[in-house]
Amino acid sequence: MTPEQTEFELLISRYMNDEAGPEDIAALARWMESSPDNARTFAEWSRLDYGLGYQVERRALPSHELTQPPAQQWSQAALRLAVAACILVPFGFLAWRQTRSEAARGGIARVAYTKNVRWSGGASVAGGEMVSGEIELDSGIVKLALRNGVEVTLEGPASFEIKGKHRAQLHHGLLAARVPEKAIGFQINTPTMNLIDLGTSFGVMVDPAGPTDISVFEGAVRVRSEGGYSAVVNEGQAAQSGDDRSTFRIRDYDARVYERVWPVALGVTGATGSVRVVRPGPPWDLTKHRDDNQLTLFPEVSRVRLHDEIQVDAMGAGEVRRGKDQLSRTIPSGKAVRSYLLQFNATPKQDRAKAAEVILDGQIEFAVPIVGVIWTTDRLKTTDALFGAEGARYRSPSKRGLEIREEMSPDKGDLLTISKDRRTLAIRIICKSGLDHVRILVDAGP
């Protein structure tokens, strides 16, 4: 291999790492245009890059062997598509586009999380994908990531059906859903009421023996009854079906109904010890959440793509120490993250000096890896605007960060540990009075 070829292969790699600058790209273009062999080298590397992304994305890279090649899956999907297309084309191309898209991506929805699941009449899930539009759940919790970005968390017993890109049906059971901006208009039907999302997160409970409940945690939804009665239900409210199914009434919602699915819907798969996840509700006034014996986890921005790189206080697995030399504490620009804020906020004390010291510990398990943790006051303050929940009220006293243990004095101070798989954060903090915050940033996908 010539030095020139080596140099251009390095350029290709840089391009595939999304790190090539304009001069690199211009040099690559000139090199490819100068010879078909060079362009072929680039094509070989590109095919590998796509093949790896396609193969590895769909299933964990196995230690021994890779399973059925995607080509076979696509081939089967394509045959289904051909039949579907024959039927759908006369009715419009959009319908076909949707079917093709689902087939090409290997499923209708991805199963993002399961807990204690017992399927009813066989699993509707294979290889982390829903293989049919219907899901029957005897018990447990399942979180589905639909192709349009909608996240649905189901609690069994439940019967749920995806009927299209913008529509689903809850036959019975309980769900919590989060609908991103791009999927506004997503519709969930129940036997008595239909719901059209207006940009929000909400819960739906269909009790075959009782009324149907639609509770709005954030934003608003339009609810329409079987009888044609329609109203907008805002956050903090619930629509409950009437006896005759033709009407519904609007009341304040009861968040306790959704307490088990709500954290999962937020991407928090476990919270133990002194940690609790804040109940669903309208934008929180964090200053009003005071508890001397608990740490409260608040969801912040659900997805933000970083325009600039940001500095964090910790990002790698292991115990976090002040002054610990880490290779990198920068989340690069372009990365999409989701944010949470863990808070200790003591009740007001007449004499703060006499307040008793309390040690609070617990663990938070996330559905996706942690990419950064911020625990210093200055960084918390500077990142409030970027990661803070919309409409939430933050307090920013002179000190709100943790006093993390120093490298040289291992037994004194607060303790944070990121698990090896970076999905769990363990915390042990010494609380007395005032306010402590930790901001946790997790991976929000590509």
Next chain:
Amino acid sequence: MNDSESPAERIAEQRMAEFARCWSAAHSVLAAYVHSAIRDRHRAEDIVQEVAEAAIRSFAEFDRQRSFVGWALGIARHRVLHHLRTMGRDRHCFGEDALIAIADAHESLEKSEHEYQDDLQRCLQRLSSRSKQFIELRYRQGCALSEISGQMNMTRNAVAVAIHRIRRTLVTCIREQNRMTDDA
């Protein structure tokens, strides 16, 4: 076949089945081409879908004597170019000549998707577990090099070199697989 179908419906059905077969064989080459030119993965997926729609609309005009991959790559090249032009001048991207060269090169890659994935599978099996870990972090978790460096306790440059070597190993391995097939 349904007796109630009209001749026109039967022709449409046959054409769709033929398209599905052609698309199935060509899909990964087209997708690799589009993804190599457009690094925004979601946008690239949309473009591949647009290519499928455009191809199915024009499929009646497709000359069966020609290569379907080459024909569809022509559509893909136009879509990619259109997309890059609409993105504005500040974006870093290839020009028309480079896109033509890349499309021609993709057409010249002989292996079908099925064969290619088989080869890739064999080559991946030969990697060390540490190399697989890099692939897992980069391709499954979508980690940037700086994140991988934090996790693997290496400098960023060392990570870049490691990933580059793994890619080169795999490309070389796949070339060897091609040669073995040719010799057989």
